[in-house]
Amino acid sequence: xxxxxxxxxxxxxxxxxxxxxxxxxxxxxxxxxxKQQARxxxxxxxxxxxxxxxxxxxxxxxxxMDPRLIQVSTFDIQTDEELARPPAWRYxxxxxxxxxxxxxxxxxxxxxxxxxxxxxxKDAVLDQAIDGAERLERMLxxxxxxxxxxxxxxxxxxxxxxxxxxxDDPLHSWRISPLDWQQSKTYDKFVRYGERxxxxxxxxxxxxxxxxxxxxxxxxxxxxxxxxxxLQAALANPQRTRLQPHAAPLVSSLDNRGLLASLDMTQxxxxxxxxxQLTTEQARxxxxxxxxxxxxxxxxxxxxxxxxxGKGGAIRRVTGALDPRQYRIVxxxxxxxxxxxxxxxxxxxxHIPARGKFTIFDRSWYGRVLVERVEGFxxxxxxxxxxxxxxxxxxxxxxxxxxxxxxxxAIDQQTQLKRFKEREQIPFKRFKITEEDWRNREKxxxxxxxxxxxxxxxxxxxxxxxxxxxxxKRFARVKVLRTINEAIEAAFAKD
Amino acid sequence: xxxxxxxxxxxxxxxxxxxxxxxxxxxxxxxxxxKQQARxxxxxxxxxxxxxxxxxxxxxxxxxMDPRLIQVSTFDIQTDEELARPPAWRYxxxxxxxxxxxxxxxxxxxxxxxxxxxxxxKDAVLDQAIDGAERLERMLxxxxxxxxxxxxxxxxxxxxxxxxxxxDDPLHSWRISPLDWQQSKTYDKFVRYGERxxxxxxxxxxxxxxxxxxxxxxxxxxxxxxxxxxLQAALANPQRTRLQPHAAPLVSSLDNRGLLASLDMTQxxxxxxxxxQLTTEQARxxxxxxxxxxxxxxxxxxxxxxxxxGKGGAIRRVTGALDPRQYRIVxxxxxxxxxxxxxxxxxxxxHIPARGKFTIFDRSWYGRVLVERVEGFxxxxxxxxxxxxxxxxxxxxxxxxxxxxxxxxAIDQQTQLKRFKEREQIPFKRFKITEEDWRNREKxxxxxxxxxxxxxxxxxxxxxxxxxxxxxKRFARVKVLRTINEAIEAAFAKD
Numbered sequence: 001x002x003x004x005x006x007x008x009x010x011x012x013x014x015x016x017x018x019x020x021x022x023x024x025x026x027x028x029x030x031x032x033x034x035k036q037q038a039r040x041x042x043x044x045x046x047x048x049x050x051x052x053x054x055x056x057x058x059x060x061x062x063x064x065m066d067p068r069l070i071q072v073s074t075f076d077i078q079t080d081e082e083l084a085r086p087p088a089w090r091y092x093x094x095x096x097x098x099x100x101x102x103x104x105x106x107x108x109x110x111x112x113x114x115x116x117x118x119x120x121x122k123d124a125v126l127d128q129a130i131d132g133a134e135r136l137e138r139m140l141x142x143x144x145x146x147x148x149x150x151x152x153x154x155x156x157x158x159x160x161x162x163x164x165x166x167x168d169d170p171l172h173s174w175r176i177s178p179l180d181w182q183q184s185k186t187y188d189k190f191v192r193y194g195e196r197x198x199x200x201x202x203x204x205x206x207x208x209x210x211x212x213x214x215x216x217x218x219x220x221x222x223x224x225x226x227x228x229x230x231l232q233a234a235l236a237n238p239q240r241t242r243l244q245p246h247a248a249p250l251v252s253s254l255d256n257r258g259l260l261a262s263l264d265m266t267q268x269x270x271x272x273x274x275x276x277q278l279t280t281e282q283a284r285x286x287x288x289x290x291x292x293x294x295x296x297x298x299x300x301x302x303x304x305x306x307x308x309x310g311k312g313g314a315i316r317r318v319t320g321a322l323d324p325r326q327y328r329i330v331x332x333x334x335x336x337x338x339x340x341x342x343x344x345x346x347x348x349x350x351h352i353p354a355r356g357k358f359t360i361f362d363r364s365w366y367g368r369v370l371v372e373r374v375e376g377f378x379x380x381x382x383x384x385x386x387x388x389x390x391x392x393x394x395x396x397x398x399x400x401x402x403x404x405x406x407x408x409x410a411i412d413q414q415t416q417l418k419r420f421k422e423r424e425q426i427p428f429k430r431f432k433i434t435e436e437d438w439r440n441r442e443k444x445x446x447x448x449x450x451x452x453x454x455x456x457x458x459x460x461x462x463x464x465x466x467x468x469x470x471x472x473k474r475f476a477r478v479k480v481l482r483t484i485n486e487a488i489e490a491a492f493a494k495d
Numbered sequence: 496x497x498x499x500x501x502x503x504x505x506x507x508x509x510x511x512x513x514x515x516x517x518x519x520x521x522x523x524x525x526x527x528x529x530k531q532q533a534r535x536x537x538x539x540x541x542x543x544x545x546x547x548x549x550x551x552x553x554x555x556x557x558x559x560m561d562p563r564l565i566q567v568s569t570f571d572i573q574t575d576e577e578l579a580r581p582p583a584w585r586y587x588x589x590x591x592x593x594x595x596x597x598x599x600x601x602x603x604x605x606x607x608x609x610x611x612x613x614x615x616x617k618d619a620v621l622d623q624a625i626d627g628a629e630r631l632e633r634m635l636x637x638x639x640x641x642x643x644x645x646x647x648x649x650x651x652x653x654x655x656x657x658x659x660x661x662x663d664d665p666l667h668s669w670r671i672s673p674l675d676w677q678q679s680k681t682y683d684k685f686v687r688y689g690e691r692x693x694x695x696x697x698x699x700x701x702x703x704x705x706x707x708x709x710x711x712x713x714x715x716x717x718x719x720x721x722x723x724x725x726l727q728a729a730l731a732n733p734q735r736t737r738l739q740p741h742a743a744p745l746v747s748s749l750d751n752r753g754l755l756a757s758l759d760m761t762q763x764x765x766x767x768x769x770x771x772q773l774t775t776e777q778a779r780x781x782x783x784x785x786x787x788x789x790x791x792x793x794x795x796x797x798x799x800x801x802x803x804x805g806k807g808g809a810i811r812r813v814t815g816a817l818d819p820r821q822y823r824i825v826x827x828x829x830x831x832x833x834x835x836x837x838x839x840x841x842x843x844x845x846h847i848p849a850r851g852k853f854t855i856f857d858r859s860w861y862g863r864v865l866v867e868r869v870e871g872f873x874x875x876x877x878x879x880x881x882x883x884x885x886x887x888x889x890x891x892x893x894x895x896x897x898x899x900x901x902x903x904x905a906i907d908q909q910t911q912l913k914r915f916k917e918r919e920q921i922p923f924k925r926f927k928i929t930e931e932d933w934r935n936r937e938k939x940x941x942x943x944x945x946x947x948x949x950x951x952x953x954x955x956x957x958x959x960x961x962x963x964x965x966x967x968k969r970f971a972r973v974k975v976l977r978t979i980n981e982a983i984e985a986a987f988a989k990d
Contacts, residue, residue: 055818062819067811068826068857072819081574105820316562323550324557324567325600331563337832362563 001195002210006155010215023224024064030231031065031101037235038099038341040144044227047109048152049190050181051162052213057152058103060220061227071096075106076178084354085298086400087111088136092349097341098144108133109149109197114178117189126193130200135392137206142385143343146234147206150223151198152213156187162214258452259467260410268472278474281481282321288488289326289358297401297491298353301484302364305409306447307437308419309470310477314409315360317477318484328353332363344368344386345393355401364406365390369454374446387457394463403491404463405484408451409470413444496690497705501650505710518719519559525726526560526596532730533594533836535639539722542604543647544685545676546657547708552647553598555715556722566591570601571673579849580793581895582606583631587844592836593639603628604644604692609673612684621688625695630887632701637880638838641729642701645718646693647708651682657709753947754962755905763967773969776976777816783983784821784853792896792986793848796979797859800904801942802932803914804965805972809904810855812972813979823848827858839863839881840888850896859901860885864949869941882952889958898986899958900979903946904965908939 034042046054062070073094082090088108096102112129115121137147154162163181179186202208209226213219269277288294301318303311319327330351339347345365353359369390373383397404411419420441423433440447459465466483470476529537541549557565568589577585583603591597607624610616632642649657658676674681697703704721708714764772783789796813798806814822825846834842840860848854863881867873892899906914915936918928935942954960961978965971 055820058819063811063815066807067814067819068807068824070819071823074820079574079576081576103819312561312563316558319562320558324553324562324565324598325550325569328566329563 001198002153002191005153005210005212006158007212008155008158008214009212009218011217011221013217016217016221019221023221023228026228027065027224027231030228030235031069033235034101034231035069035099040146040234041096041098041341042101042146042148042231043096043140044101044103045107045109045147045149046103046105046152047107047113047150048194048211048213049154049159049187050177050179051159051166052152052154052211053216053219054105054150054152054213056216057150057219057223058105061103061223064224065101069099070101070103072103073105075104075111081354084356085352086396086402088132088396089349089352091136092346095140095342095346097338099341108136109201113190113193113197116193117179117186123196126196127200130197132396134201134203137201137203139345139389139392140343141205142389145343146230148227148230149201149206149208150226151194151208151210152219153210154213156184158214159187258448259455260448260451263410263467263469265410265412265469265471267469267475269474269478271474274474274478277478278317278481281478281485282317284485285318285321285481285488288485288492289322291492293492293495294488295356296495297403297488298355299358299403299484299488300353300361300397300405301358302361302366302404302406303409304364304366304370304407305468305470306411306416307440308416308423308432309409309411309468310473311362311409312432313473314407314468314470314477314480315362318360318481321481322358327358327360329360329362332361332367344382345389348393352397352402365393366406366454366458369458370447370450373450374443387454390458391460394458394460398462401491403487405487406463406465407468407480407483408455408465409468409476409480410451411470413441415471416441496693497648497686500648500705500707501653502707503650503653503709504707504713506712506716508712511712511716514716518716518723522560522719522723522726525723525730526564528730529596529726530564530594535641535729536591536593536836537596537641537643537726538591538635539596539598540602540604540642540644541598541600541647542602542608542645543689543706543708544649544654544682545672545674546654546661547647547649547706548711548714549600549645549647549708551711552645552714552718553600556598556718559719560596564594565596565598567598568600570599570606576849579851580847581891581897583627583891584844584847586631587841590635590837590841592833594836603631604696608685608688608692611688612674612681618691621691622695625692627891629696629698632696632698634840634884634887635838636700637884640838641725643722643725644696644701644703645721646689646703646705647714648705649708651679653709654682753943754950755943755946758905758962758964760905760907760964760966762964762970764969764973766969769969769973772973773812773976776973776980777812779980780813780816780976780983783980783987784817786987788987788990789983790851791990792898792983793850794853794898794979794983795848795856795892795900796853797856797861797899797901798904799859799861799865799902800963800965801906801911802935803911803918803927804904804906804963805968806857806904807927808968809902809963809965809972809975810857813855813976816976817853822853822855824855824857827856827862839877840884843888847892847897860888861901861949861953864953865942865945868945869938882949885953886955886958889953889955893957896986898982900982901958901960902963902975902978903950903960904963904971905946906965908936910966911936 034040046058048054058072062072071094075090075094078090091104091108094102094104108129112126112133115129116123116126141147159181179190181187198208198210209223211219211222289299303315305311315329319329328351332347335347348361348365351359351361368378368386369383372378394404420433420437423429455465455467466479468476468479529535541553543549553567557567566589570585570589573585586599586603589597589599603624607621607628610624611618611621636642654676674685676682693703693705704718706714706717784794798810800806810824814824823846827842830842843856843860846854846856863873864878864885868878889899915928915932918924950960950962961974963971963974
């Protein structure tokens with residue numbers, strides 16, 4: 001894989017200087033066009049051998065292009081806010097918005113390669129990391145991102161010569177590499193694992209470009225041309241290629257009997273049962289949240305349900321058990337302008353709690369396969385793709401110790417009608433009922449289908465859905481609390 | 496100041512229960528109205544004696560009101576990202592947007608009182624902190640925020656009894672207070688300095704409410720009523736009171752001779768001089784940014800200037816000296832939706848660099864007194880107020896070790912015309928010239944006035960303006976670099 005990048009490729013200064021002005025001008029043009037179109041972001045990953053010109057090339061790109069439209073991020077050191085969250089959080093918070101370019105040093109590939117070279121884990125774990133990178137990039141590309149992955153390469157001999165030459169270069173030496181490149185073994189391992197990583201992550205939608213780094217002119221011109229061609233092609237393509245969803249899209253179940261129809265909606269609690277059980281479950285939650293073992297976990301509860309199913313009331317019974325400093329509630333409405341300039345899941349990633357904390361999503365990332373699907377706010381390809389993306393997202397959370405509970409609060413049509421009418425009567429509840437609620441009601445059957453598909457495709461062992469029979473509010477609230485408590489206890493038991 | 500809050504005020508349970516439902520309903524109504532209007536945010540500061548019911552009251556407010564519209568923040572522990580920035584940064588990042596309520600525990604008052612009680616500083620420093628709090632709150636109120644400041648009080652006798660009672664309450668004991676309240680002296684000091692703080696920060700626009708905390712019913716009902724009345728009054732007032740600006744607004748200088756007219760615009764560098772000086776200054780900047788002493792500072796450069804004055808080119812010569820991982824460029828354009836829901840300076844605070852880093856603002860917070868003033872995008876009261884707010888902002892930055900340089904790149908009208916025409920000719924520069932640029936040109940004299948006033952009012956010892964004679968691009972670029980270098984060296988010399 002690296003053979004052709006170890007042959008000492010070079011071009012002469014005259015050729016470089018002849019080509020540079022036109023290349024520069026074209027790159028600038030493409031960059032402004034990117035900004036004007038603001039249809040997609042560009043992500044440039046910088047990896048490879050120490051001394052192969054990574055930093056120098058990015059510096060040159062910033063000189064060639066307009067640096068005001070480029071964000072360079074480096075991920076060598078994690079802050080404590082980052083350490084308290086799933087590993088991907090730090091990449092999400094640095095994603096460039098549509099129309100901009102983000103350059104990522106020390107990215108996910110650097111992290112996995114360093115870990116493997118240092119012997120912190122074996123190939124199986126490396127492969128998991130590779131798999132995670134692939135999913136992330138695939139998702140970003142599906143969302144429209146244009147990804148360039150550059151591997152700057154050097155033969156061992158050339159690397160040694162470069163490191164010697166760079167020793168006294170202040171621009172180089174102020175940075176301390178996390179790997180000891182003076183050791184011959186480091187190079188060998190890095191190249192071996194690098195080969196594995198590149199082989200498995202070079203995909204049509206985000207290929208690797210291996211660039212021999214020994215000659216400044218060759219390296220710079222190569223990178224510049226690749227960027228330019230990729231940018232121009234993407235800018236010229238009005239609808240960036242989107243992979244076709246599976247030929248047979250989801251259909252409602254053939255017997256027209258849904259999961260929701262199988263719920264026993266008559267379940268209820270008497271006032272006394274409710275009082276007693278609520279107190280018990282609230283005390284239990286309060287204790288669990290203060291448990292020392294909670295410091296290794298974060299808690300996320302996602303609430304979905306029919307309009308007027310009692311999400312708000314259930315959430316209040318959950319928070320009623322807690323100190324307000326422990327939790328935050330995120331009401332999910334239409335995305336803001338900054339959120340629309342990012343991949344779909346960005347607006348949820350930004351609210352992921354730190355360890356020890358609890359975030360409640362009042363409506364959630366399932367909006368895409370519920371309201372957006374039913375109302376046609378996104379394309380079929382988008383929501384069909386979302387099931388897989390959401391499963392990946394939830395796996396990232398749970399892998400990092402997040403305890404995730406997901407509720408669908410279900411009521412029947414009759415109960416909903418009764419509650420809508422009540423809301424119109426009671427002054428301080430009239431804010432809770434809008435024209436939209438009445439319109440949604442007409443799409444009841446569409447929602448039944450959407451919920452059925454959602455549960456089929458995203459109720460997983462790591463993040464199961466809990467359907468809450470919510471005709472009786474008391475029953476629903478206690479079941480919600482109990483489910484959360486059981487999830488926390490199950491997580492503690494596995495620690 | 497606290498006498499009337501040490502007399503054991505209480506109300507009976509029956510009175511409380513009779514009033515609670517109506518109060519709760521009215522609070523909810525007000526909260527939804529706040530959300531609908533989305534005209535201003537509500538900030539609730541929670542301070543006072545340990546055990547006086549701070550946490551319990553906020554918990555109750557979350558039960559009474561809709562917790563989805565309340566963000567509770569606690570500032571007891573600083574993260575390393577916060578420690579690397581000016582102290583106010585952590586408050587800015589938690590400000591509630593318009594239409595929402597933010598509850599701040601462990602806020603600026605807690606920080607200053609703890610510091611003083613612990614003897615970390617004397618009264619003079621406490622007074623500086625008080626002054627800073629006043630400026631911050633005044634600015635927030637001028638921007639429309641509704642601030643409630645609650646001081647929960649207890650007599651020493653009552654406090655001791657409460658702490659004894661709370662000892663076994665798990666909801667209380669899981670939090671470790673930063674002060675040792677078991678000591679009698681702690682109470683005395685806290686009350687003494689608290690009195691000083693309250694006396695000096697109780698203002699008509701953000702008064703303190705001292706609430707005796709010994710009785711749950713009294714305390715809860717008092718806080719609830721204050722919140723309700725304040726909210727209702729603010730919601731009913733369509734144009735929240737804005738203080739009148741000074742009766743005599745700024746006028747252009749009487750002799751119609753501006754600062755800009757006094758610049759020697761003929762200054763220029765030959766190609767050779769430029770090459771030599773540019774190389775020297777770039778090497779100097781590169782060295783200074785890598786200097787160990789830079790770890791105690793952050794660097795901010797704000798670029799303003801006439802259209803086509805060469806801001807972009809100057810910025811590129813600055814960044815040309817640096818590794819792209821050291822700096823970030825923030826191009827300032829129209830505020831986003833999330834930025835419009837916050838006070839004016841919020842969108843600049845979010846980009847304040849951590850220590851050791853460098854942020855370049857391509858246009859800046861001076862937009863308010865330049866384009867917004869000239870184009871009438873904000874009211875006269877807004878931009879007149881901005882001078883003072885900006886001086887406060889810059890003082891907060893420099894107090895925290897930020898090195899701040901501000902450039903106005905000035906060209907004359909003839910030079911601008913020449914450059915506009917050039918831009919229209921050169922393909923990769925055509926993005927840089929718009930209809931708006933031509934329109935701005937017609938307002939040349941208005942901008943001359945605005946720049947004159949801006950420099951008069953915001954060129955300060957801690958953050959002076961540097962006017963750059965930019966008819967000659969070479970001269971301008973070298974002067975920019977040299978100014979930055981001198982500012983860094985001056986800061987190092989003072990360390």
